Each structure stands twice: as C-alpha cells, then as structure tokens.
Amino acid sequence: MARDLRICFVGDSFTAGTGDGTGAGWVGPVLAALRADGVAVTGYPLGVRRETSLDIARRWYPEVRARLRDGADHRLVLSFGANDVSAPTGRARVPQERTLDVLAAVLDEAHGAGWPAFVTGPPPVPDDDAQTGRALALSAAMAEVAAARRVPFADLAAPLAADPSWAEAVRAGDGIHPDARGYRLLAGLLLPALRTWLA
DSSP, rough: OOOOOEEEEEEEEEHHHOOOOOOTTTTTHHHHHHHHHOEEEEEEEOOTTHHHHHHHHHHHHHHTTTTOOOOOEEEEEEEEETTOOOOTTTTTOOHHHHHHHHHHHHHHHHHHHHHOEEEOOOOTTOOHHHHHHHHHHHHHHHHHHHTTOOOOEEOHHHHHOOHHHHHHHHHHHTSOOOOOHHHHHHHHHHHHHHHEEEE
C-alpha cells in the first residue's frame, strides 16, 4: 500500500503566508519540494493571523483531529511564537515561560495521539532589535523543550537574523512579514530538517 502522508501545519500568519503575493507562503514550496521528491503528501496549512501560542492551544487539536484520519501517516508541524514576542504595548504579548508551557502541553498531547511533531521557532524582525532578541531567546528555549521530548526543532531566528536576504524580503513586505522571496528562503531553511524527519 502506498504511503498516505498527511501533515498539518499549525501556526500563525507566517504559516498562513501573509505578505506573499503568490499565496504560497513557505508551506507551498515545502509541499512542492516533497512531491518533487516523490512523496505523496497532503498538506493542511492551519495558520491564523495575530494568534499567539495561547490562541493556538485552544484550537489546534480539533482542527488537526478532523484532518488526520486513521490509517494514514499523520504528522504535525508547529510554528508559533512570533506574536508571543511582539510587544505593541512595550512588553511581550505572552511571557516566555507561558509559551514554553503551551509548547510542552501541545507536544505531549500530540505524542499521546500518535502524531509525530516538528517544531519551528519564530523568525526575526530585521528592524526591531528588541523583538529579534526576544525571538532568539524564545527559540533557544523552545529548542530545549523539543529536545527533551526528542522532537526535531528548526531555529529560524538565528540564521535569518544573519541573512541580508531576509532583511530585504521583510522590508519589501510589510516590515514584519516577507514577500515571496522571504517565504522561499524559509522553505529552503526548513526542507533539509523536514526531509530527515519524514524519511
């Protein structure tokens, strides 16, 4: 029987591809690359703009459960934290420890459901050093939570903060989200780890 691979991509506006005029975001190029590899994959982008980890914690399970039916190879990609570390009033919308609690709870519930998970941290904001600093700190802490559960983690904050192409793509977008070039860059960063995870 052919492998029936189904992946739910749960996250925020970056998962939704906000700012990408092509509508593909980073999930689209990832799925296209996997299919080009010969992987029969069905992908479900479940990104919602402005959502924090607290919002995602309330909705993720029923949305994923409805899409991951028995008999398939079920996978879950979690990508959140960008809105947690944003600080429109001067402090982060969600304290770091609360984000980590949510991540731990979601990973534990996914494990209990039999859904292997993969986690990505938040990307940086090139012209906001404070938010980028919070994203870097949160990514490092999220990596520890994931590692404790033997879940693969992809850090986006550090490599993108050092990449001028990311800064250019975000400035060409809305200052937070990149244009299509930036999402292709995200996909390129994630693909090697995703391929290893799915092998």
